[in-house]
Amino acid sequence: MGAEMDLSVRIGALTLKNPLIAASGCFGYGVEYADLVDLASLGGVAVKGLFLAEREGHPSPRIVETPAGMLNAIGLQGIGVRRFIFEKLPELRARRATVIVNICGSTLDEYVEISRILSDAEGVAAIELNISCPNIKEGGMQFGCSLTGTFDVVSAVRKVTRLPLIPKLTPNVTDVASFARASADAGADAVSLVNTFLAMAIDVETRRPKISNVVGGLSGPAIRPIAVRMVYECRQAVKIPIIGMGGITDARDAIEFMIAGATAVQVGTANFVDPFIWPKLIDGISDYMRRHQIARVADLVGTLDTAAGDKEWTAS
Amino acid sequence: MIANRQLSSDYNVLALRAPSIAAAASPGQFVMVKAGSGHDPLLRRPFSVFEVLRDQTAGVTGLSLLNKRIGVSTSLLYAARLGERIACLGPLGRPFSPVDAPTEAWMVAGGVGLAPFATLAHALCSRGVRSTLFYGARRAQELFYLDLFRGLGVELVLTTEDGSAGERGRVVAPLERRLAARRADAPVMVYACGPEGMLASTAKIAVRYNRPCQVSVERIMGCGLGGCYSCVVPMRSDDGRVHHVRSCLSGPVLPGDQISWE
């Protein structure tokens, strides 16, 4: 097969050069990594969640390691959208990063206002609507855990921006596919999932919670099988592209999400462990495509084979 | 991993062949180390660069870490075997600023908080700065590398919790007495690394005696690169407001008088 392999994928009107995106909250504002990672080589960079104003977040300890994962309650510390545009966006543009801005609001109006501001800024490729932060009361969960809330916030933001709009869904609901459907109905260009799973860890000697916020969000390899299942469910519910994430640590994990139905993937926690993971992921996906004779990575999306297995074989 | 010297049942010094990291490291900087392979433990842990290792011709060959067995990662590093490959990322963070003579350097170390002071003592020694190490541990057997500091001409003031070596009690007690005995205009820079309570006391004592103090804080870190906002320290700015700063980027060495300790 020819040397020309096409790693690009489309999210609405946006074309990503490959399906690999740095997950929000796990890559700072991108600029922190600019000397270690060629930002232009990534499909996209989803920056740390931004409110309208600056926020200080929760006291430490903010994270704790758990089996094959970690719990975090950062509390969405951030510099606010205006400082982001002024202080970080120019460098991201200079580094030719595809910038996906993750935004949070305490009210519907705040989401709308931030989206308006971002639509006027130069160099924003897409907006990821964080309606799924489990760690703060006003972190959008009141939108992300209610179907009408999801529909309303996506519709309202849709009215003020032409930027690709990607609601980020919480896994802390019974039927995540219905939230993907509500997002699509409201005009979303894609959905991303999953945000972290609400979870908890206790020091049994002191009987104290291991993080200051008592509860936090679980991420990392521990959550991957659940996240894959949720992507699979959403794939069957909506036609818009899905950006899958949750515990991806190597190319095979990324491919698993794509087979389940994700057009692109995000990598969060694994970037903490190995900031040099990105070229390895790209090489791993290319290698897989070569071995399976897939010319366009987009052709891999949603190719799960659920046909019955080998008929010859019978259970004993 | 080129050497694992177990100092006690809890402490070891791990030597890594990482010449380029070692050559670039300044006193007080840290590295992010991944213990074991696979997903348990998952995250890297921050370690101060303890020593910069050199061969006979003074060429840099690697670095060492002072490790105390506390959790899963530190237990794996305690038991690490020769030749094992250990991922090590760095040097990271803001280092100590070494002073110049005639300012004296007073280093305050608690337990494994000794780690950043071997390289700092070297830097101070080569600048001809009079240096003192106030070093506290649980017991005599946990006071390590005293000869290294003596060899550099560092005066040692030792304390142990059980009184088995030096003065019985906390390391901040002799620090405070010595500062009280000093002329108020004698220039002293205080450097501190150790448990949070010790750092807070040291910083407050330094303020009381009107001396600058650089503390090396230890926070749970997710990445060491500014990506996760886990390792924040509350810092008071000039307007009195408290901001959370990432200790991996703005620290680990921070001005003690600006940290909001409560």
Ligand SMILES: Cc1cc2nc3c(=O)[nH]c(=O)nc-3n(C[C@H](O)[C@H](O)[C@H](O)COP(=O)(O)O)c2cc1C
């Ligand atoms: C420390 C930390 C901070 C995060 N902050 C955000 C955030 O600001 N906005 C957001 O939408 N998701 C945030 N997330 C969730 C991740 O983007 C991602 O959805 C989740 O971690 C699952 O992916 P992973 O297992 O690859 O980390 C954060 C996750 C972590 C671990």
